[in-house]
Amino acid sequence: MKVIVGIPSYNNAGTISFVVKQAAEGLKKYFGGGIIVNADGGSTDGTREVVLNTKVPDGVKIYSFVYRWPIPGKGSAIKEIMEFALKRNADVIVFVDSDLRSITPEWIYRFAKPIGESYDFVAPLYVRHKWDGTITNNIAYPMTASLYGKDVRQPIGGDFGISRKLVEIYLEDEEIWKTHVARFGVDIFLTTTAIARGFKIIQTSLGMKIHDPKDPAASLGPMFNQVVGTLFMLMKKYENIWKNVRTIKPVPTFGELEKGEPEPVKVTLRLLEIKARELFVKHKPVLKKALNEETFKGIVKALETFEFEDKLWSHVLYDSAVAYKNGILSEAKPLVPLYFAKTADFIKKTMNMSTLEAEKLVEERAKVFLEEKDYLLERW
Known part of the structure; x- marks a missing residue:
């Protein structure tokens, strides 16, 4: 070979x-x-x-x-x-x-x-x-x-x-x-x-x-x-x-799966939150067009608290995929503030968790996305 x-x-x-x-x-x-x-x-x-x-x-x-x-x-x-x-x-x-x-x-x-x-x-x-x-x-x-x-x-x-x-x-x-x-x-x-x-x-x-x-x-x-x-x-x-x-x-x-705690990765939670809010203001007009009305209301609330549930997040990405297909979004850049907000939510939720415990949340997220797939199909 x-x-x-x-x-x-x-x-x-x-x-x-x-x-x-x-x-x-x-x-x-x-x-x-x-x-x-x-x-x-x-x-x-x-x-x-x-x-x-x-x-x-x-x-x-x-x-x-x-x-x-x-x-x-x-x-x-x-x-x-x-x-x-x-x-x-x-x-x-x-x-x-x-x-x-x-x-x-x-x-x-x-x-x-x-x-x-x-x-x-x-x-x-x-x-x-x-x-x-x-x-x-x-x-x-x-x-x-x-x-x-x-x-x-x-x-x-x-x-x-x-x-x-x-x-x-x-x-x-x-x-x-x-x-x-x-x-x-x-x-x-x-x-x-x-x-x-x-x-x-x-x-x-x-x-x-x-x-x-x-x-x-x-x-x-x-x-x-x-x-x-x-x-x-x-x-x-x-x-x-x-x-x-x-x-x-x-x-x-x-091969055999290994377990362990990798070396820490530095993230700046406060900077994520600041940038999420600042960039949201910049991209708000296009996001209002791209996202379903309920989804948009949800993200406005999420940016106040930085609590960002997986169901809402799936709707953000599904709405955006539809908007991309229809030419309302020409690129994914307007989603960056929402990604920062979702990342901040995950960091706060997993602050006191091991990597293995945090992994379970990520696996659950994929299941939520699958459960919400009908929402995507309806809008597509």
Whole structure:
């Protein structure tokens, strides 16, 4: 089985050498060698030099290039890594992020091995701190599970194993790479396409995820817009698939699940609340048009107290998906203040909980979204 490990990067000189070393050890130990390819977005901190100067075992080759696709972003890097892999007849591509501090050689095995056992898409399943992955927990996971009926816990996890057959599907329409998919929309695109097109999917247990997490109030606005915008775009594309889904089915897991308490993630609750209120004022006119009257009243109240129930939150996202489809919302950006408010609600609710206890709330959220799916279907 020919395995290629792809690492997208942009100014990751401080972390990428460790990722390359671990990936190289995994390729050598489990597959006798292979290729590591880094697609960089024009880093100014010497990222590519660090990659090319990292010592790796015999049998492992390293390539690094600056991707040429004109839209800057992670998706453009992934697109060109996939094209590189097809030219070299890879059977499997394993994608890993360049800021990982918890990656081990076993990650490469755990992403690639299921592809050799007839799976096409391997999603990551790791233990993350309760406040890490707020876009995943509040949006990507409950929306993906309830829409498409597959309980993929980390649909935008950033690390994946993909078969050659599925890579060809991802690259069949170049137009899709001119959207937010070229940026941070790529992860939800990879996952949703695999599910909606009927490919065989599995999750792989990876233990703790330790990386460079982002404080949602400080830096996740653009990422939010790209992920949610792509999710809404794919809802239009695959409406004939998700409309008929009425249950959430478990997805098999490769390897044993681990438990534990990851290192804490810093979030600034007060900043979330301030930004939620400030940005709401800015986006209020378009939100009033996009949301159902009852939903709008609900969010006005939620922004006073920062108590934001899952049922209301599902209606916010479902109303917004309909507004996106109908051209009332041209992007997801006006939802950022509501996402901040929902995140603040979750932080307050889970302040004294362990990550495992908080996880139960996230799982319940997906069930609420499924229960409210008739609301979406009526409005769609």
